[in-house]
Amino acid sequence: MPQGDEGFEKRTVSSYEEAMDALSSLITKRSRADKSNKGNRFDLLFDYLKMLDLEERISKMSVIHVAGTKGKGSTCTFTESILRHCGFHTGVFTSPHLIDVRERFRLDGVDICEEKFLAYFWWCWHRLKEKTSDDTPMPTYFHFLALLAFKIFSAEQVDVAILEVGLGGRFDATNVVQSPIVCGISSLGYDHMEILGNTLGEIAGEKAGIFKQGIPAFTVPQPEEAMQVLEVKASQLNVQLKVAPPLDVKLLNGLCLGLDGEHQYLNAGLAIALCSTWLQRTGHIEVNSLEQNSSLPEHFLEGLTMANLQGRAQIVPDRCIDIESPGDLVFYLDGAHSPESMEVCAKWFSLAIKEGNKQKLRNDQQDYFGYGHETPGKNSTQILLFNCMSVRDPQLLLPRLVNTCTNHGVHFKKALFVPNISVYNKVWSSALPLTDSQVDLSWQLTLQKVWENLINSQKGGDDKNADPSYIEGGVDKKRCVRSCENSTVFTSLPLAVKWLRDTAQQNKSARLQVLVTGSLHLIGDLLRLVKK
Numbered sequence: 020m021p022q023g024d025e026g027f028e029k030r031t032v033s034s035y036e037e038a039m040d041a042l043s044s045l046i047t048k049r050s051r052a053d054k055s056n057k058g059n060r061f062d063l064l065f066d067y068l069k070m071l072d073l074e075e076r077i078s079k080m081s082v083i084h085v086a087g088t089k090g091k092g093s094t095c096t097f098t099e100s101i102l103r104h105c106g107f108h109t110g111v112f113t114s115p116h117l118i119d120v121r122e123r124f125r126l127d128g129v130d131i132c133e134e135k136f137l138a139y140f141w142w143c144w145h146r147l148k149e150k151t152s153d154d155t156p157m158p159t160y161f162h163f164l165a166l167l168a169f170k171i172f173s174a175e176q177v178d179v180a181i182l183e184v185g186l187g188g189r190f191d192a193t194n195v196v197q198s199p200i201v202c203g204i205s206s207l208g209y210d211h212m213e214i215l216g217n218t219l220g221e222i223a224g225e226k227a228g229i230f231k232q233g234i235p236a237f238t239v240p241q242p243e244e245a246m247q248v249l250e251v252k253a254s255q256l257n258v259q260l261k262v263a264p265p266l267d268v269k270l271l272n273g274l275c276l277g278l279d280g281e282h283q284y285l286n287a288g289l290a291i292a293l294c295s296t297w298l299q300r301t302g303h304i305e306v307n308s309l310e311q312n313s314s315l316p317e318h319f320l321e322g323l324t325m326a327n328l329q330g331r332a333q334i335v336p337d338r339c340i341d342i343e344s345p346g347d348l349v350f351y352l353d354g355a356h357s358p359e360s361m362e363v364c365a366k367w368f369s370l371a372i373k374e375g376n377k378q379k380l381r382n383d384q385q386d387y388f389g390y391g392h393e394t395p396g397k398n399s400t401q402i403l404l405f406n407c408m409s410v411r412d413p414q415l416l417l418p419r420l421v422n423t424c425t426n427h428g429v430h431f432k433k434a435l436f437v438p439n440i441s442v443y444n445k446v447w448s449s450a451l452p453l454t455d456s457q458v459d460l461s462w463q464l465t466l467q468k469v470w471e472n473l474i475n476s477q478k479g480g481d482d483k484n485a486d487p488s489y490i491e492g493g494v495d496k497k498r499c500v501r502s503c504e505n506s507t508v509f510t511s512l513p514l515a516v517k518w519l520r521d522t523a524q525q526n527k528s529a530r531l532q533v534l535v536t537g538s539l540h541l542i543g544d545l546l547r548l549v550k551k
């Protein structure tokens with residue numbers, strides 16, 4: 020909690036909603052894709068740090084900094100969990116959040132509590148409001164969150180602050196850190212090209228913007244084009260860049276990683292390298308004591324197996340259905356939204372529903388066994404629940420997803436497309452609207468068209484059902500806009516969930532396995548709905 024000597028004045032503790040409204044007011048459409056002004060905006064961060072008396076504190080902070088296209092959040096989560104299990108007081112800043120903005124700020128592995136959050140939030144907010152001007156306006160949304168993270172971690176005196184880059188690297192708000200202990204670059208791929216450049220090399224160059232003179236860095240095995248750029252940038256700054264090998268599953272002694280999916284071995288390998296280097300450079304272990312690779316220290320194993328992050332390869336049985344007939348409606352959630360991650364997500368889903376899932380149900384104490392197993396008299400049916408932002412290309416995403424599933428023998432019976440509930444310019448809203456006749460569904464109809472063409476071409480080139488006017492007879496027209504043979508567009512997520520529940524209840528012999536993916540916002544919305 021900020022103390023008097025931190026300049027914290029006692030104010031009436033405003034409600035959480037007020038804080039969320041204030042935060043939402045910083046969101047501008049321009050700030051995200053503002054290309055021309057990104058360097059300038061970045062420079063403003065140093066003014067804000069002065070206003071918040073954070074300059075010196077940041078220079079003393081013990082930071083692990085992670086950039087990359089995919090796997091940043093997972094890598095940070097493993098890293099945090101390992102160092103916490105080694106006995107350190109940790110802070111981790113990740114993005115985005117799924118349900119509550121406090122998920123972005125974790126202290127000792129737990130989302131910051133509301134009370135502390137509000138105290139730090141208003142402390143930063145009021146200071147900035149007082150000191151900003153027309154020349155130096157209030158920070159953008161993400162800048163404010165990063166500044167808040169610095170405030171929280173310095174006031175809470177964490178032993179280590181693990182920072183996930185929000186976007187890119189060079190001009191990201193977290194890059195005000197001048198001397199991290201170690202840097203990591205997770206898997207590089209194509210995303211945010213509108214801001215970061217069109218080639219893998221250009222994207223790698225932006226991410227390598229977090230390298231600092233003489234500070235060691237690690238990355239995972241990368242495509243050649245990306246690796247070359249990382250190496251050039253590293254050598255310019257005298258950075259020792261090493262490739263962290265993917266974690267060898269044998270080192271887990273038969274245990275499972277806390278985060279599911281094949282790609283997590285890459286992220287875990289990177290996290291191990293970051294933690295070992297942090298421990299070495301801060302004088303907690305002997306140099307090289309971890310480089311033999313024959314076994315992992317006990318605390319590392321604990322950290323890797325206990326790590327937990329919502330919305331990444333997460334399995335959630337529906338509560339409404341689950342009491343009467345467990346396993347008849349199960350959601351498989353993964354926030355994949357780039358072509359590469361579509362593929363890993365599809366692989367994970369295909370394997371998870373086949374092998375039966377022995378993982379612990381995250382955030383619940385009960386064990387979760389065997390929802391994926393075939394039960395006599397039950398037919399498993401796979402359904403896709405999808406949305407993605409309109410800056411993404413569904414012609415890249417959906418085929419990657421479908422083809423990977425097909426290769427694993429998994430075929431979706433139906434795809435459901437819905438708009439997101441979370442609106443762009445609002446951080447948080449307590450009410451979930453059931454239906455909204457005003458909602459613009461043109462994007463979902465586009466997704467549906469891509470889907471119908473894709474499925475029909477797989478079935479043998481017959482695409483008569485892609486005709487937008489085709490309405491399936493048996494579907495309640497009030498609930499959905501358009502139903503084709505292989506897909507339905509719903510006007511809202513709650514309506515899609517209601518349809519799934521009704522279907523599961525009406526067909527006692529069916530068990531519905533619903534893959535929810537394409538957007539972390541969609542995952543967050545769904546979790547809010549089904550976890551109540």
Ligand SMILES: Nc1ncnc2c1ncn2[C@@H]1O[C@H](COP(=O)(O)OP(=O)(O)OP(=O)(O)O)[C@@H](O)[C@H]1O
Pocket residue numbers: 087088089090091092093094114115205206282283285286330331332353354355356359360361363364539
């Ligand atoms: N190493 C990886 N390679 C490819 N895809 C990955 C990898 N790690 C994670 N993913 C996919 O990306 C999704 C998001 O994972 P994670 O949150 O770790 O990444 P991130 O880089 O923080 O993403 P974001 O850009 O949303 O912040 C996962 O649900 C998974 O589908």
Ligand SMILES: [Mg+2]
Pocket residue numbers: 088210
């Ligand atoms: Mg991203």
Ligand SMILES: [Mg+2]
Pocket residue numbers: 091092113114115183
């Ligand atoms: Mg992330």
